[in-house]
Amino acid sequence: MTGKLDGKRIAILATDGVEQVELTEPRDAVTREGARTEIVSLSDGEIQAMNGDIEPAEKFTVDKVAKEVSAADYDALIMPGGTVNADRLRMDPDVRGFVQDVFRAGKPVGVICHGPWTLVEADLVRGRTLTSYPSLRTDIRNAGGTVVDEEVVTDNGLVSSRNPGDLPAFCAKIVEEFAEGEHRVHDEGATV
Numbered sequence: 001m002t003g004k005l006d007g008k009r010i011a012i013l014a015t016d017g018v019e020q021v022e023l024t025e026p027r028d029a030v031t032r033e034g035a036r037t038e039i040v041s042l043s044d045g046e047i048q049a050m051n052g053d054i055e056p057a058e059k060f061t062v063d064k065v066a067k068e069v070s071a072a073d074y075d076a077l078i079m080p081g082g083t084v085n086a087d088r089l090r091m092d093p094d095v096r097g098f099v100q101d102v103f104r105a106g107k108p109v110g111v112i113c114h115g116p117w118t119l120v121e122a123d124l125v126r127g128r129t130l131t132s133y134p135s136l137r138t139d140i141r142n143a144g145g146t147v148v149d150e151e152v153v154t155d156n157g158l159v160s161s162r163n164p165g166d167l168p169a170f171c172a173k174i175v176e177e178f179a180e181g182e183h184r185v186h187d188e189g190a191t192v
Contacts, residue, residue, distance in 0.1 A: 007034065009035070039064075046060060110174035128158060129147075132160060
């Protein structure tokens with residue numbers, strides 16, 4: 001362990017339907033570097049992770065509820081995918097408010113696969129370049145973002161990847177960006 005993230009607190013925003021590998025691999029990557037993670041969700045208890053959106057995987061204990069947290073509680077945010085996970089999260093006003101707070105504070109964010117749906121719903125992709133699972137790309141463009149089809153994309157502290165196949169590059173890049181810390185607040189038309 002090199003300790004690049006010693007002392008950092010990182011939120012993982014997830015609920016039922018989260019793609020397990022998109023939660024566990026980034027979590028493990030940042031904890032290996034000394035960070036402490038907490039799962040932030042819609043309600044207390046456990047969340048049911050999935051494999052490939054259809055096969056139940058493990059359950060994970062929720063550490064905090066979105067309505068009880070703020071950007072000040074964390075140094076960075078990880079937003080895994082999973083179609084159902086992302087759809088549920090984007091519809092919750094407390095989740096959107098938390099994510100907007102994180103962006104407003106200039107905290108680094110890692111988002112993968114369907115995770116950007118919450119960013120679209122929170123009006124946080126306007127003027128940004130990112131990637132995602134192919135089915136979200138029209139939504140990102142319509143929300144004012146620029147979409148590229150690359151393994152990992154970084155835009156002023158926002159790290160994005162397309163799918164679980166990109167996890168090695170995604171995990172390496174979030175460690176790097178999270179170690180850098182806060183970035184310039186992006187205000188190119190984003191309403192936060």
